[in-house]
Amino acid sequence: xxxxxxxxxxxxxxxxxxxxxxxxxxxxxxxxxxxxxxxxxxxxxxxxxxxxxxxxxxxxxxxxxxxxxxxxxxxxxxxxxxxxxxxxxxxxxxxxxxxxxxxxxxxxxxxxxxxxxxxxxxxxxxxxxxxxxxxxxxxxxxxxxxxxxxxxxxxxxxxxxxxxxxxxxxxxxxxxxxxxxxxxxxxxxxxxxxxxxxxxxxxxxxxxxxxxxxxxxxxxxxxxxxxx
Amino acid sequence: xxxxxxxxxxxxxxxxxxxxxxxxxxxxxxxxxxxxxxxxxxxxxxxxxxxxxxxxxxxxxxxxxxxxxx
Amino acid sequence: xxxxxxxxxxxxxxxxxxxxxxxxxxxxxxxxxxxxxxxxxxxxxxxxxxxxxxxxxxxxxxxxxxxxxxxxxxxxxxxxxxxxxxxxxxxxxxxxxxxxxxxxxxxxxxxxxxxxxxxxxxxxxxxxxxxxxxxxxxxxxxxxxxxxxxxxxxxxxxxxxxxxxxxxxxxxxxxxxxxxxxxxxxxxxxxxxxxxxxxxxxxxxxxxxxxxxxxxxxxxxxxxxxxxxxxxxxxxxxxxxxxxxxxxxxxxxxxxxxxxxxxxxxxxxxxxxxxxxxxxxxxxxxxxxxxxxxxxxxxxxxxxxxxxxxxxxxxxxxxxxxxxxxxxxxxxxxxxxxxxxxxxxxxxxxxxxxxxxxxxxxxxxxxxxxxxxxxxxxxxxxxxxxxxxxxxxxxxxxxxxxxxxxxxxxxxxxxxxxxxxxxxxxxxxxxxxxxxxxxxxxxxxxx
Numbered sequence: 197x198x199x200x201x202x203x204x205x206x207x208x209x210x211x212x213x214x215x216x217x218x219x220x221x222x223x224x225x226x227x228x229x230x231x232x233x234x235x236x237x238x239x240x241x242x243x244x245x246x247x248x249x250x251x252x253x254x255x256x257x258x259x260x261x262x263x264x265x266x267x268x269x270x271x272x273x274x275x276x277x278x279x280x281x282x283x284x285x286x287x288x289x290x291x292x293x294x295x296x297x298x299x300x301x302x303x304x305x306x307x308x309x310x311x312x313x314x315x316x317x318x319x320x321x322x323x324x325x326x327x328x329x330x331x332x333x334x335x336x337x338x339x340x341x342x343x344x345x346x347x348x349x350x351x352x353x354x355x356x357x358x359x360x361x362x363x364x365x366x367x368x369x370x371x372x373x374x375x376x377x378x379x380x381x382x383x384x385x386x387x388x389x390x391x392x393x394x395x396x397x398x399x400x401x402x403x404x405x406x407x408x409x410x411x412x413x414x415x416x417x418x419x420x421x422x423x424x
Numbered sequence: 425x426x427x428x429x430x431x432x433x434x435x436x437x438x439x440x441x442x443x444x445x446x447x448x449x450x451x452x453x454x455x456x457x458x459x460x461x462x463x464x465x466x467x468x469x470x471x472x473x474x475x476x477x478x479x480x481x482x483x484x485x486x487x488x489x490x491x492x493x494x
Numbered sequence: 495x496x497x498x499x500x501x502x503x504x505x506x507x508x509x510x511x512x513x514x515x516x517x518x519x520x521x522x523x524x525x526x527x528x529x530x531x532x533x534x535x536x537x538x539x540x541x542x543x544x545x546x547x548x549x550x551x552x553x554x555x556x557x558x559x560x561x562x563x564x565x566x567x568x569x570x571x572x573x574x575x576x577x578x579x580x581x582x583x584x585x586x587x588x589x590x591x592x593x594x595x596x597x598x599x600x601x602x603x604x605x606x607x608x609x610x611x612x613x614x615x616x617x618x619x620x621x622x623x624x625x626x627x628x629x630x631x632x633x634x635x636x637x638x639x640x641x642x643x644x645x646x647x648x649x650x651x652x653x654x655x656x657x658x659x660x661x662x663x664x665x666x667x668x669x670x671x672x673x674x675x676x677x678x679x680x681x682x683x684x685x686x687x688x689x690x691x692x693x694x695x696x697x698x699x700x701x702x703x704x705x706x707x708x709x710x711x712x713x714x715x716x717x718x719x720x721x722x723x724x725x726x727x728x729x730x731x732x733x734x735x736x737x738x739x740x741x742x743x744x745x746x747x748x749x750x751x752x753x754x755x756x757x758x759x760x761x762x763x764x765x766x767x768x769x770x771x772x773x774x775x776x777x778x779x780x781x782x783x784x785x786x787x788x789x790x791x792x793x794x795x796x797x798x799x800x801x802x803x804x805x806x807x808x809x810x811x812x813x814x815x816x817x818x819x820x821x822x823x824x825x826x827x828x829x830x831x832x833x834x835x836x837x838x839x840x841x842x843x844x845x846x847x848x849x850x851x852x853x854x855x856x857x858x859x860x861x862x863x864x865x866x867x868x869x870x871x872x873x874x875x876x877x878x879x880x881x882x883x884x885x886x887x888x889x890x891x892x893x894x895x896x897x898x899x900x901x902x903x904x905x906x907x908x909x910x911x912x913x914x915x916x917x918x919x920x921x922x923x924x925x926x927x928x929x930x931x932x933x934x935x936x937x938x939x940x941x
């Protein structure tokens with residue numbers, strides 16, 4: 197079994213830590229966003245405080261994402277160019293799984309940029325882009341599971357389980373609190389939320405948790421991006 | 425000559441979340457259903473920063489601060 | 495208006511301006527002939543709309559100045575100065591659009607329907623003249639879908655004009671869903687733009703960005719008919735009737751406990767009692783009148799000597815509104831009638847804004863409890879509080895109107911309120927209601 201490798205470049209440690217922290221912070225951001233979107237009013241904390249917390253967590257996520265990306269690119273062990281940070285599926289190392297992370301980062305940058313300019317954009321355009329965050333989060337999760345080197349560690353698996361549980365619980369809580377109407381959209385949300393852990397679980401069992409995964413992952417490409 | 429700033433709620437956008445009343449209770453109250461009641465439209469100079477914060481905090485971007493020529 | 499206004503060039507037909515015995519102008523032809531005016535009748539009596547003079551040049555006095563000098567104000571209920579509206583739309587760069595508001599969503603009002611039935615071409619002339627004044631190339635006539643006969647007649651009238659090649663602008667008729675708020679000007683424009691007929695608020699308003707994002711003039715049908723006559727006979731003629739501040743005539747629908755309910759034309763400033771007299775007089779002793787429409791105000795019978803002007807009615811908290819006067823007999827229960835009106839108004843909300851969607855039905859419910867004699871002082875205070883929170887908190891003035899009605903009822907019938915609180919419902923509350931109110935059901939469609 198794989199043990200926590202204590203040898204290797206400090207940049208690699210920083211990248212793993214940064215990535216994991218970013219995922220946890222992103223999960224917290226998303227959970228707060230889901231929970232505060234409905235009509236339910238918090239009791240002991242102000243609504244504006246939750247809003248500020250949501251915003252601050254998203255900024256912290258960005259900070260650790262930057263650490264994660266910069267250290268990964270600088271790490272001599274894998275040859276990644278700077279373009280990889282924003283152009284998906286073009287990497288030479290596990291291009292598919294890395295690409296998911298790049299895509300997630302792109303979406304998050306779009307969300308952050310539009311949020312900064314939301315007063316100019318108007319609520320409709322701002323909200324439309326903001327919904328992309330719902331796509332960014334599972335992308336980040338699959339990126340971590342597929343491209344991460346710690347996927348097999350029980351601690352990491354528990355972490356993924358925790359993030360999944362938090363988001364799914366938040367979605368179900370929000371749906372439960374909601375009033376009547378909009379059945380179609382809500383059914384879609386419920387199914388999507390439940391399907392993410394199922395698909396991730398299946399992927400993990402079939403993929404990274406199988407022996408020999410790392411080698412096949414290195415070779416896996418997307419016909420679009422393509423590696424060497 | 426200081427310009428006057430007036431509060432305006434876009435009633436079509438507002439869904440009664442209430443963040444504005446939390447951040448500017450001097451000028452904005454809430455009715456029994458959680459929708460804003462403007463106690464006073466004009467924002468005095470000492471509350472202007474709070475008013476701007478309330479405008480930014482609204483998740484529906486329903487609160488506006490209009491510049492009015494006196 | 496200190497500058498003397500030069501006379502308009504004659505229309506070439508030499509027809510004397512309307513305004514013989516009585517205050518009849520818009521309805522003059524109707525009273526003279528007893529039948530609706532065809533295009534031929536109209537042209538013979540009034541001539542073509544003086545968009546240009548006989549030699550094709552523009553009229554010597556721009557229409558906007560004439561309307562301003564005449565002091566014409568909107569007849570749709572709001573009473574906004576028409577010249578100011580014309581100037582606002584004309585002053586913008588893009589090509590404008592004119593919308594004729596012939597919806598008449600006020601259930602108690604009949605004046606616009608009547609005017610369109612007997613003198614449609616006066617209304618259409620006004621629209622065409624307004625179009626030339628603001629630089630518009632299209633006129634949209636908005637009619638309610640549930641009056642198919644009226645729509646057919648309008649279609650026929652437009653056809654007549656097209657065959658006679660009378661107008662240089664394009665005139666189109668539309669059949670809109672008929673709800674109480676669909677006749678609001680931003681609702682009309684939104685429907686014309688392809689959306690539901692729900693008020694859209696602002697800024698910017700219709701005058702800046704309306705149909706196809708173009709500056710749009712939305713005007714009531716009756717207002718345009720007056721405009722058509724001012725263009726021919728001048729502001730001086732218009733000012734010969736009415737008061738100095740509020741000149742001209744207006745159409746009034748008189749209904750309720752009168753012998754001859756219907757639409758009549760009266761000079762501004764006519765006392766309300768005179769209007770009731772011209773409608774045959776009260777059939778039984780009156781307790782009060784409802785003035786302005788469902789979203790209007792109650793006036794006790796002792797105020798019936800008041801002239802029909804904004805200035806005289808304002809101290810009583812009332813206004814002419816859409817020219818509706820409903821006479822309520824003393825034997826009726828005004829609180830029950832008001833509760834039914836509020837129920838209707840609540841059901842007709844566009845349900846877009848929280849204060850109207852939630853607050854207005856709550857007021858209607860509380861009022862019903864009061865009218866059925868099950869209320870206590872706590873409920874009454876709550877009713878007053880909720881009513882005070884309705885005005886100026888929606889995208890349109892629908893909740894304001896309902897609040898006005900409720901507050902005026904509590905004020906005018908304070909004695910009855912006290913009686914209902916202390917002794918339960920009055921005997922009149924159990925009798926059939928006197929004011930016809932459509933069913934309080936939400937609209938089926940907005941599109």
